[in-house]
Amino acid sequence: MSIVLSGITAGYGKDPDVLANIDLEIETGGITVLIGPNGCGKSTLLKTVGRLLKTRAGAASIDGLDILTSPSKQIARTIAYLPQSPAVPVAVSVEQLVGYGRAPHQSLLGLKSAEDVERIDHAIDIAGIGHLRHRQVAELSGGQRQSVFFAMVLAQDTPYAMLDEPTNHLDLTHQIEVLELIARLKTEHGKTAIVVLHDLNLAARYADRLIVFKQGAIYADGTPDEVLTETTLSEVFAVDSRIVTDPVHGRPFCIPYPHAAAAQDGHGVDLKAGQERRAGAVSMR
């Protein structure tokens, strides 16, 4: 039981490849977080697995279902995908929107079964949006909307869920709220989550596995401790940094500084400290 990608190459329109020859296997259980600078291919990977983008080469399968040849509905019963900023339909209530998550489980006529109703209620409960149930989605704040779409993904009731920057444009409270929800999905419901995040420290705290992308290829792959190093930050994000330990969770926590090259212009930290850091990074390798 796993997601298996072999030799995936993908890109947009006539543009050059954004992802080149990616091999990756994601086992069930746990949270896999994809990080990397803008345009590195992490969102593209989700879109490819989510069938929004046709692969140029390679194959992908989820629990043995080939994503190109299997019926779309069957895949939608296996893996859910929440895009970065989902469109908000007009004049639709929270309950209705969450109910749309049941679509892949329904027949051509789309009639709701007793199980559908139960799943919808359950999803609304878990996401903690019972009080918003009859409100119009379009009237809600950004954080509330995100919870509603999250509940829709829950109602879809798939073993895997892909979330593209679910904390985007949210304030700190809602960011933590969303990530705690994802953690609960893993621990209480045994789901597998694949999440794109920008905040390295939140990524390190919630990820069981951290995959770093650089220019369309996987640069590093492992636990946050293995991956989030000063070398990685220097080579992938072009910043110098200190990695400390989060006093509560024991996860790595990075504090970035401008790159040494910038430091020479007088904008950054002093050179000596930078040299020390790099020496430290090498020894850690």
Added chain:
Amino acid sequence: MPEATNRLHATRFMPSVVLRIAVLVAAMFAAALLTLAIGQRSDVGLGNLLQLLLVDDGSLARSAVVDLRLPRLLVAGLVGANLALAGLALQAVTRNPLASESVLGINQGAALGVAIGAVMPSLIIVNLDVMAIMGAITAGIITFTIAGGLGGRLDSIRLILAGVTVGAFSFACVRFAFTLEDNLARIVLTWISADISSVSFAQVPALAVAAGLGLVASLFLAHGFNILSLGDGASQGLGLDPRRVRLLGALLAAILTGVSVSAAGPVGFIGLVVPHLSRRWFGHNHRLLVPVVALGGATLVLLADAASKLVRFPFETPLGIICALIGAPYFLYVTLSARRLA
């Protein structure tokens, strides 16, 4: 760094820009000569054109060129320049490369104004031209209001669909006017197809003044248009009041369109095609675009006028029809070839 490269490009391509403008000016004069030479008279041709223009020999040919074709040439050229400048301003203030009088329902509103005047003469205010301008302004205001007002939230696709809806509504009413009486149908149809075959010198001064003022005002606004393209927030941050630029730009577009429509009728798509092509060949700097667009508009309408004499020779096809037959397929081409529009 990218800014520096841009500047480098600008300086390096300067001679080529001058060359391209020179080509454009030459094209305009060629189009002018062509439209002067074409017509039903066999005794006027490219060969004796200059002589007919300069020497008053009292012949009918001279009279045809100076009294009929010359005013028509001036009207066509000036209308082209005005409409193209109006289109440029509309596109800048809406930040939408597809905005123009015909797409925003303004031309159709003008036609409805004329139709109302023709059906119910008691409602006419001043004359049919004023009715046209009022119809144009009303349609424009309704379009902008439906699309969300001139505030910064003008949604680009909503603006176009609002314009198309207002235009379709106006046209449905105009078509209804057609069905009432054949005679009426002829008046309205002639007017909305922008037939300029019977214009005179009397229409030239207003158009020329508008073109001159429009050119100067556009040049003054060009910097504002450039900054406006960055968005309202950024414009405000750069010390430019986006609402003021937008209001002035819309006002300029309204005046230029109104004057042109009252002189020639609703000539569609010039305001769409010319700025679009100009941006393709000259880039996005409005300071350069303003003169280019004015020249290009004049050239295109002169060519269209020449075509209007040729398409069904010896009969004339009204200018508005020719421009729609050129402009609408161009619009389709743009939407089909663009990878991302909205």
Added chain:
Amino acid sequence: MTIAAQTYSGMRNRRALVLIAVTLVLIVATAIWSIGVGAVAIPADVIINTLFNLDGEKQTYIIMRSRLPRIVLAILCGGAFALSGTIIQAVIRNPLASPGIIGINAGAALFAVSLVTLFPAVPQVFMPLAACAGGLAAAAVVIVTARTRAVSAAHLALIGVAVGFVCEAGVDYFLITSSDAERSAPLIWLTGSLWGRTWGHVEIALLPLTALGGLALLLAHRLDLMGLGAETATGLGIRVPRERMVLLTLAALLASISVAVVGVMGFIGLMAPHIARHLIGGAHRLLMPLSMLVGTLLVLLADGIGRAIAPPIEVSAGILAALIGAPFFVYVMLTTAAERDT
């Protein structure tokens, strides 16, 4: 929790049932009133006697030969236009979309007008056929693009608008180059009228429209998912390009067949979904039937009023429907624009 939810959704269903019942009653009342008005006024009791074959005074000839077929067509086509508009608004994901947006009206007009002017020898009974073909041909450009290229819904709308402009330019060309006599038949038809419709027209439209309408109602819930945008819908197991193509084809067929029998009534497909959405919300399983009934009611009302205003002259139903609906439409647009601003 569950109980509360069920009562709520029960409440919504009850509200929908009440609304549908009220609309149905209004439709029957309007239909009976509408049978009575016109060049020859018929009192209600005579109408009821005739329709239900009761004893007493009857007016079989006018009612059965002239008025009843119109009423049936109004019901059929009003519903079809509304269903088509609802589908297109959901697929394009824009409240300003309508069958006209994907070029159906303009395409139908182009084929009908060119048939009359280019092939005057062809009998005019073929005009509806040409119109239907034209509507489908214009929509085909949009439908094929929707299938073959991954463009956004808004981009699709722009392509449809462009196709519409090209067809309009062609219509204007044919209108200006044709004579008055050639012009009048297509023009009357273009404004959308039920004048002179017979049981023959009903026979043509009845089967396809009821079949397609039934299919549309069955597929209603699939429109909900299209409203979430291509990305989310794909995640929920919808093959978006194929789904768009199927739904747009269905909408194009409904609208084109209706255009063929009653002419262009562009605004029913735009306004009926809005009125219905205002009453019942955006879930399509309830919205679609209500929207269909509202469309029916609008066309019935427009047709009746058109005959009642100044008998024996008739004002075409397409125009009146637009005039009745326009203020409401502008109101909806203004309130939704205000919502977006907050």
